[in-house]
Amino acid sequence: MFSQIALTTARQLRAGTTLVVRTAVAASTSSTTRSAAPSFLRRSSVVFQQRGYALTRSKKTAAESDDTAATVTKTNKTRPAAAKSKKSAAEGATGAGARAKTPRAKKEAAPKKPKKPKAPKKKAPLTDEQKKKLRIRLLKQRALFKEDPKTHRVPAWSAYISEHMKDVLKEGDDIATRRGYFKTLAAQWKELSDAEKARYQAKADKAHQDGVATRAAWVLTKTPMEIEDANYARHALKRLGVTSVVHPIPDDRRPKRLRSAFLFFCMSRQKDDMYAGKPLPEIAKALAEEWKSMDDAAKQPYVDNAAVDKERYLSERAAAAAAHATA
DNA sequence: CGCGACCTATGAGTACCCAG
């Protein structure tokens, strides 16, 4: 097996793919490198990183590099000559007629050599605003918003609207008229029997199940890295204030994180009347204080639970890594 | 090795989203 891996790695090295990964990743931001592979696989997945998945990532990173280059070029539009230095020199006199002005100018002022001052301009850094916009654009691509199938549950009422609105809606209806339809339908909805409402609920449930199935199938077309990367991008967009909420893509292939002793302690307090009706921050503070005041013996049962959960996590992680290594 | 980000659970309140 190891010889196979070595062979694969050697092939990739020959093809330059591994090099692409390293170079591209090094060139990207730290937040980008963070998500080069799911955390649960990063340590144990050297093997499969060297195989297909690394290539997927490298393509994306390369695409980002292209984007970066594109944007830089875009922002440098005002000084077209700057980007041409090496290339136009290599191309020689075959350069386009668009430069007709330049030779004439050169003839008139031949001794002048304005080349040097132009070089530093080329390195003009992006402003913070430009960097942020670029980062947002790249994050949106990585977040996979467009291709992610919708799974949001449709309420029964929406199913009812969906079925009946087209019966009353006429072409050319203005907004006020449409609002009237809504009020009418809302009144009709309230008149429905429980059985009829149940039928619409079933319809809505079916639509939701279909959506979930479509999403699940779609997730499997992605590597765990791509899903984790998309989820990371979604969180990053939230932190940047681009989206107000995060809708992470569920991925069953990823083992659930392990739970700490404190978390098991919190769970054990779930049905404690003492905290009923209180806001979460207050409960959390109270639980934290209680936890801190406990001695080791009192904490031991929760520590034991956490130890068991850790074993579960480690074995699931190893299994996931093994599954991808053989995939 | 330390730091920071992320994840995990808890429950009430609420923004968002769906359909046309």
Added chain:
DNA sequence: CTGGGTACTCATAGGTCGCG
């Protein structure tokens, strides 16, 4: 515009992991 389901918010401790 509607009703209602979903999934987020808030604070907390502690484990994991990548990075400098």
